[in-house]
Amino acid sequence: MKHFLTVNDIESLPDWVDEAITLKQNPYQFEDLGKHKTVCLLFFNNSLRTRLSTQKAAMNLGMEVMIMNFGNEGWILEYQDGAIMDQGTSEHIKEAAQVVSQYCDIVAIRAFPDLKDKAKDEAEEVLNGFAKYASVPVVNMESSTGHPLQALADAITLAEHNKKSRPKVVLSWAPHPKALPHAVANSFTQMMKLQDAEFIITHPKGYELNPNITKGCQIEYDQDKALKDADFVYVKNWSNYNDYGKVLNQDLNWTMTQQKLGQAKFMHCLPVRRNVVVEDAVLDGNQSLVINQAQNRTFSAQIVLKKILESL
Ligand code: CP
Numbered sequence: 001m002k003h004f005l006t007v008n009d010i011e012s013l014p015d016w017v018d019e020a021i022t023l024k025q026n027p028y029q030f031e032d033l034g035k036h037k038t039v040c041l042l043f044f045n046n047s048l049r050t051r052l053s054t055q056k057a058a059m060n061l062g063m064e065v066m067i068m069n070f071g072n073e074g075w076i077l078e079y080q081d082g083a084i085m086d087q088g089t090s091e092h093i094k095e096a097a098q099v100v101s102q103y104c105d106i107v108a109i110r111a112f113p114d115l116k117d118k119a120k121d122e123a124e125e126v127l128n129g130f131a132k133y134a135s136v137p138v139v140n141m142e143s144s145t146g147h148p149l150q151a152l153a154d155a156i157t158l159a160e161h162n163k164k165s166r167p168k169v170v171l172s173w174a175p176h177p178k179a180l181p182h183a184v185a186n187s188f189t190q191m192m193k194l195q196d197a198e199f200i201i202t203h204p205k206g207y208e209l210n211p212n213i214t215k216g217c218q219i220e221y222d223q224d225k226a227l228k229d230a231d232f233v234y235v236k237n238w239s240n241y242n243d244y245g246k247v248l249n250q251d252l253n254w255t256m257t258q259q260k261l262g263q264a265k266f267m268h269c270l271p272v273r274r275n276v277v278v279e280d281a282v283l284d285g286n287q288s289l290v291i292n293q294a295q296n297r298t299f300s301a302q303i304v305l306k307k308i309l310e311s312l
Contacts (some may be wrong), residue, residue: 001311003131003138004304007148007190011307016152017159020299024156027060027302033238034063035311040104041141044071044111044126049297050141050149050272052109052119057301061309066104079125092203093125094114097133104139106308113144115245121145137308142183150269150293151187153298155195156231157293161265167231168195172223172263175276176237177251184269185238186213191215202226204249209241223254230264232289235278258282 003009010016022030039058043051051067058065068074077096078089085092100107111126121144131138140148158169170189190213192199200218201209202225208214220226227233235256240246256266256278266278266288275279282288 001137001307004148004163004308005127005138005140005143006146007187007194009148010152010191010194013152013155013191013194016303016307017155020152020156020296020303021159023172023302023306024296024299027298030306031060033204033306034058034061036064037076037106037309037312038066038104038108039064039108039139040066040068040100041108042068042070042074042100042110042130043141044109045142047110047141049294050110053294053297054139054141054301054305056150056298057305060086060298060302061305063309067159077126077129079129093129094133097130098135098155100130101135104136105312106139106305107134108141109143110131110141111143112183113181115181115239118241118244122140137312139304139308144181145183146187146190146192147183147269148187149297149300149304150184151191152303153293153296154188154234154267154269156296156299157184157267157289158195160292160296161289162231164231166198168198168200168229169195169232169234170226170230171199171201171236172226172256173207173254174235174237175252175254176273176277177247177250178215179239179247180237180244182209182238182241185209185236188234188236189213189217196252200226204251204254206242206248207238207240209238224260227260227262227264230262232267233261233264236268237277252276255279256282258285261287263287267293270294
C-alpha cells in the first residue's frame with residue numbers, strides 16, 4: 001500500500017476489521033516488523049487520541065516514533081506552484097516533504113480545514129502535498145475532508161458489539177457552539193457504505209453533507225423517526241456544508257438524550273461537549289461505546305502501519 005489517505009484505501013473492510021480484532025488479542029505479535037523503521041507524526045492541529053494511539057500502534061510494531069507539532073513549531077509552508085514567497089510562508093511543501101521523507105519510513109499528517117474556502121479545503125493541500133512530494137507512504141491522521149483511521153476504529157467497534165446480521169445504524173447531527181469539520185461524518189458515511197447495514201443520516205434541513213459522499217444514503221430530517229429501533233447511534237456535529245463552515249443551527253432539541261437513544265449503543269469519536277452534543281446520562285451509561293472506540297484507535301492505526309510496513 002502506497003498511502004492511506006481515505007476510507008477507499010482500505011483494501012477489504014471485513015478482512016481488516018477481523019485482522020484488527022485478532023491483533024488486539026496479541027498486540028506484540030508483529031513487534032519485529034517495524035524494527036529500524038521510523039514513523040514521523042506531523043500535527044498541524046491538536047490531538048489526544050490520534051497522537052497517542054498512533055504512537056502506541058507504532059511502538060507495538062517495534063517502530064521508532066518522531067512527533068512534531070508542525071502547526072506551532074514548523075515553518076509556515078507554501079503550497080502554490082510557482083509562488084513568489086515574499087509574504088508569510090517560509091518553506092515550500094516540495095522541500096519540506098522531501099526532507100521529512102529522509103528521516104522516516106512513513107509520514108503521518110493531521111491537517112484540519114480552515115472552513116472558510118470549500119475549494120481550498122477540498123483540495124487537501126497539506127495531505128495531498130505530502131502525498132505528492134514525499135518519497136515515503138503518507139497516512140491521514142484527519143484531514144480537511146476525512147478521518148479514515150477513526151472510521152476504521154468505528155468499524156472495529158461496530159463489529160465487536162453488533163449482534164445482528166443487518167443492524168440499524170444512525171448518524172445523527174448534534175448542536176455545537178463552534179464550527180467543526182465534516183471529516184468524521186464523511187469517513188463514517190463512506191465506511192458505512194461498505195457495511196451490510198440499514199444506515200440512516202439524520203440532521204436539520206440545510207445541514208446536508210457533501211452529496212458526493214452521501215450519494216445513495218437514506219437521509220431523514222425527523223430525528224425521532226430516524227432513531228426508531230436503532231441498534232447504534234453515532235452522534236457528531238458538523239458545520240454547514242452549503243453555507244460553508246457556518247454555524248446556522250444550535251438547536252438543543254438535537255442533543256442526544258437517554259430517552260432518544262432507547263436501547264441503542266451510543267458512539268462518538270471524542271472529544272465531546274457534554275450536555276450540548278450528548279447528555280451526561282448517555283456518556284456515563286453502559287450503552288456508551290466511546291471509550292471502546294478510542295481503544296480501537298490503536299488497532300486501526302496498527303493495521304494500517306502493518307499493511308504499509310509489509311509493502312515496503
Ligand atoms: N477522535 C480523534 O481523532 O481524537 P483527537 O482529535 O483527540 O485525536
